[in-house]
Amino acid sequence: MKKKIAEDALKDLSTEEKIKEAARKLFTQKGYAQVKTRDIAAEAGINLALLNYYFRSKEKLFELIMMENFKKFMDGISVKVVDEKIPIAEKLQRIVEDYIDFLTKHPDLPLFILNELRSNPSIIAARIDTEVRPIRSHLINQLQEAIKAGTIEPIEPFHFMANLVGLTIFPFIGRPILQRVINVNDEKFHQLMQERKKLIPLWINAILHTKKNLN
Amino acid sequence: MKKKIAEDALKDLSTEEKIKEAARKLFTQKGYAQVKTRDIAAEAGINLALLNYYFRSKEKLFELIMMENFKKFMDGISVKVVDEKIPIAEKLQRIVEDYIDFLTKHPDLPLFILNELRSNPSIIAARIDTEVRPIRSHLINQLQEAIKAGTIEPIEPFHFMANLVGLTIFPFIGRPILQRVINVNDEKFHQLMQERKKLIPLWINAILHTKKNLN
DNA sequence: AAAATATTTAATCAAATGATTAATTCAGCG
DNA sequence: CGCTGAATTAATCATTTGATTAAATATTTT
Structure with missing residues (x-):
């Protein structure tokens, strides 16, 4: 019964949780294939056999993490967006702000999801239909109403969505390249990401008022 | 000596090239760890031992592909951009058009590079310094001159670069999600990408004329 | 405390995987 | 042809890796 003096960072967790955290x-x-069960055991500081004891197999454990990650990723999008009847400009501000906060906390998620989606389209595909479509349709409807009302210029929903998501997520995905090319340190990077919370809505707004968006 | 009647698509190549193409x-x-040497041998239609015969090891072969891919990725950026003294607006048109054509031909490259860069920063890092910096500095210089001249609104070079690259590349990286969320088929996707050749420069231009780009 | 159950460990297994070897076939050349 | 080196093959090796087992330890229950 040695008293553990704040030993291994967050490691006063149960064995099961230690394994899950290490696996996550x-x-x-690094993705499924790059990670060996022995890596997970080492990272968690537990015996290899415990991984199978608690989670039956590497694949089962991965699927668990996969699903949790995907849920996280989706929750990052959907919060506070669906029901409220606020104007689109303000809604964009909230979406971008929330998602940049989220990406700051989980910078590895986008690349994980994109890789998983490429090598395993079917599993995630279904969840997109059920979970993302509602949000999309709500937002896109609002967009199309604004177009009809003449508030903004016509634009393909695909372009709108690609721009919104691309401007928000890409800096985090491309961070290693961008930061090196533009020569920006970590502190400056985070400062810039905070700036983007305000800038992206402005830019999207500018885009939505640019003529000749179609044809 | 059976005459091969246009047998296996592009497979009138030498054995060495067949292996390289399969590996590429x-x-x-799928990335390094997901691909087994036996997969490559099968895809190339050759005996497993030939892989080591021609390329010594899986790792050597991967490094070769890696370098070629990286070179491709960089050439995609640098063409026609550096020296010419054309105005920035027109230069953007060329960059975007060239790069969308390039991405259409090599849609898997960005994710490959981003993954490689995350798991292996050092190797590629050096090449960014030598190969990308010159282009960057030229383009960024031109940007900052335009800002000084009052032609465009002030903007952080990082934001400018992240926006340009993000708007161009992200639709290709996020294609599986976007296409499903917005419900766009493959033909429509390519049509939209062609549109973006004209639209992205317009949008960037709109962004560059948005006030309060800096806090 | 004793029994029962849950957790942990060391050792080992079987399959997968990168690599090598030795033998065989092929191609060019005198 | 018959020789020579390159190309190819089948078989095998050694290591890695996911998984299992049986024994040991800890915890809970009775």
């Missing part, structure tokens, strides 16, 4: 970290960072 | 396809699509 490694899988999310 | 699989590595670029």
